[in-house]
Amino acid sequence: MGILIQAFAVVVMAIGILLAPKIAKGRYSIVAIGEFGIAIVVAATFAVLGTHAFNSGIxxxxxxxxxxxxxGHIGLLGLLALAWLWWRKLRTASVACLSLTGSTLMGYFLSMYLIAPIVTSGGSHDTARWTDSVVAASTAAAAVAIIMAARALLWPRQRKLRALHRL
Known part of the structure; x- marks a missing residue:
């Protein structure tokens, strides 16, 4: 069920970034449509994966x-493309896309065969212990990055000009 929520979150993230006034300024509409299309494809890959897990469980x-x-490969390529497209616009959203690559099929394989065995100091013949925890950590990192992106958009830093006081 979590991956279905993640698919919805990818679409919401794309809508938020495309509608942000500072980011949308001076951008071609065809690029924005392409970015949204890529986000829809990524969300669809997550939705298919989540639907498979949900139906298999039931x-x-x-x-x-x-x-x-x-x-899974299409989702990975889409996330990498979004990270590249959003790097100059909103870096924390780009970091969120890179963190979400842990939820793709290739990210799961990487966590199962490389990261989780290093963390747990060993593996087994079929899967490593704590593999899902590694994937959950990448999802949590994406959530933190997108919260920071929302904060940057909603409450931008403003330089405070202080008056010089003389004693």
Whole structure:
């Protein structure tokens, strides 16, 4: 269920970034439409993965969506493209996209075969312990980054001009 919420969050993040006045200023509409299209594709890949997990959990057997594993690559490429496109506009949103790559299929493999065995000092023949914790940490890092992005958009820093006082 969490990955379905994550799919919704990717769309909301894209809408928030595209509608921000400071970011949207001076930008071509075709680029904004392309960015939103990429965000929809990424959200769709997360939605397919979440629907597969949800249906498999309810039925007790793997769903027919298990053969859609190639969508994981599309989600990864889409997140990397969004991170590249948003780097100059809002860096914390770009960091959020890079953190979300841990939730893709390739991010899961990386956490299962590289990061989790290092953290737990060993692996097993099929999966490493705490693999889901590594994926959850990347999702939490994305959440923190997008909260910082929202803070930067809603409450921008303003330089305070102090009057010089003479004694």
């Amino acid at each position: 039925d007790g057997t793997p769903s027919p969506l298990q053969n859609m594993w190639a969508l």
